Amino acid sequence: MSDGDLSSKYVLQTAGFDARFPNTNQTRHCWQNYTDYFKCVAAKGEDFAPCKQFKRAYHSLCPNEWVSKWDEQRDNGTFPASLEP
Amino acid sequence: MLQNFSIFNTIYNDAPQPWQLGFQDSAAPAFTGIVDLHNIIFFYLIVICVGVFWVLGSIMYYFNTKNSPIVHKYLNHGTLIELIWTITPALILTVIAFPSFRLLYLLDEVTSPTITIKVIGHQWYWSYEYSDYVTDSGQSVEFDSYMIPESDLELGQFRLLDVDNKMIIPVDCHIRLIITGADVIHSFAVPSLGVKIDATPGRLNQSSILAERTGTFYGQCSEICGVWHGFMPIAVEAVSVQDYLAWIDSV
Ligand SMILES: [Cu+2]
Numbered sequence: 001m002s003d004g005d006l007s008s009k010y011v012l013q014t015a016g017f018d019a020r021f022p023n024t025n026q027t028r029h030c031w032q033n034y035t036d037y038f039k040c041v042a043a044k045g046e047d048f049a050p051c052k053q054f055k056r057a058y059h060s061l062c063p064n065e066w067v068s069k070w071d072e073q074r075d076n077g078t079f080p081a082s083l084e085p
Numbered sequence: 086m087l088q089n090f091s092i093f094n095t096i097y098n099d100a101p102q103p104w105q106l107g108f109q110d111s112a113a114p115a116f117t118g119i120v121d122l123h124n125i126i127f128f129y130l131i132v133i134c135v136g137v138f139w140v141l142g143s144i145m146y147y148f149n150t151k152n153s154p155i156v157h158k159y160l161n162h163g164t165l166i167e168l169i170w171t172i173t174p175a176l177i178l179t180v181i182a183f184p185s186f187r188l189l190y191l192l193d194e195v196t197s198p199t200i201t202i203k204v205i206g207h208q209w210y211w212s213y214e215y216s217d218y219v220t221d222s223g224q225s226v227e228f229d230s231y232m233i234p235e236s237d238l239e240l241g242q243f244r245l246l247d248v249d250n251k252m253i254i255p256v257d258c259h260i261r262l263i264i265t266g267a268d269v270i271h272s273f274a275v276p277s278l279g280v281k282i283d284a285t286p287g288r289l290n291q292s293s294i295l296a297e298r299t300g301t302f303y304g305q306c307s308e309i310c311g312v313w314h315g316f317m318p319i320a321v322e323a324v325s326v327q328d329y330l331a332w333i334d335s336v
Contacts, residue, residue: 006327006330006331006334007330009330009334011218012217012255014198014261015201016198017195023291024282025288025289025290025291026289027288056217059225060216061203061263061289062289063203063205063263063265064227
C-alpha cells in the first residue's frame with residue numbers, strides 16, 4: 001500500500017483538549033464522553049452523525065476493559081448512571 | 086553526505102550504561118528542560134558548596150584551640166551573621182523556585198495531541214491501546230509488552246530492558262498518554278522522553294510526549310508493584326510518520 005493510501009485511511013486525529021478537564025486526571029473526561037454518547041444516541045438515534053464525536057472520544061480515552069465493563073452493565077441494566085437524554 | 090564521516094554522525098546514548106552517573110541523551114523537549122534545570126541548579130550548588138567549605142575550613146584552620154585559646158569568648162552570638170546565613174539561603178531557594186515551577190507547568194501542558202495512546206500497567210507487564218482509528222467495523226490496536234527473558238536475548242538486545250512488543254510512536258507528533266493500572270499502582274517512566282507518571286487503578290492520568298528523533302528509548306516501572314516489579318521494562322520506538330502508519334496498518 002502506498003503512503004498516500006495509508007494517510008487517508010488513518011487520519012492522525014484524536015480527542016482534543018477539553019476545558020472541563022484541564023488536569024492530569026482524565027478519568028471524568030473518558031466517563032463524560034461515554035455517557036454523552038449513549039445519551040446522544042437515546043435522543044437522536046444511532047445514525048445521528050454528531051454523536052460519533054463522543055464515540056471516537058471515549059474510544060480514544062477509555063481503556064478497552066472499562067468500555068467492555070460499562071457495555072456489559074448497560075446490557076444488564078446495572079450501569080450506575082442515567083442515560084436518559 | 087556529511088553523515089558518512091563518523092565525526093559528523095552523532096551516536097546517541099539511548100540505554101543506560103553500567104555505573105552511569107549522568108543522564109541519557111535527550112530525545113524530547115521535556116527531558117532537555119529537565120537536564121538544563123538540573124545543570125543550572127548544579128552550578129550554583131557547587132558555588133555554594135565551595136563557599137561553605139571554604140568558611141568551614143578557614144574557621145577550623147585559624148581558630149582552633151591551639152591558635153586562639155579563648156575564641157569561644159567571641160563565639161556566643163552574632164546577630165548580623167545569623168541574619169545573613171538565614172536570609173541568603175531563603176533568597177536562593179526562592180530564586181530556584183521560579184525556573185523549577187515554570188518547567189513543572191510546561192511539562193503538565195498537553196498541547197493539541199495528534200494521537201492518544203493508552204498505557205496500562207499490569208502485574209507484571211505493560212499493555213498499550215491505540216484506539217483513535219476505531220470505526221464502526223474497525224478494531225482497536227492493543228497488545229501486551231513483556232520483557233524478553235535473559236535466555237531468549239539476541240545479540241544487541243538489552244538485558245532487563247528489551248521487550249517483545251515495543252510501543253511505537255511517530256516522531257515530531259504531540260502524543261497524549263492516558264496511563265492507568267489494572268491491578269496495583271505502577272509508574273510509567275521513560276527518562277529520555279522526560280515522562281514519569283503513576284499508573285493508578287481506577288484513575289486515568291494524562292501526560293504528553295514528543296519524540297524529536299527516531300530511536301528506541303527505554304524505561305522501567307518506577308513504583309514498587311510486586312515481585313517482578315524489576316522485570317516489566319518499557320521500550321518506546323520512535324519512527325517516521327510513514328513507518329508508523331505502515332505499522333498501524335500491519336497490526
Ligand atoms: Cu509495575
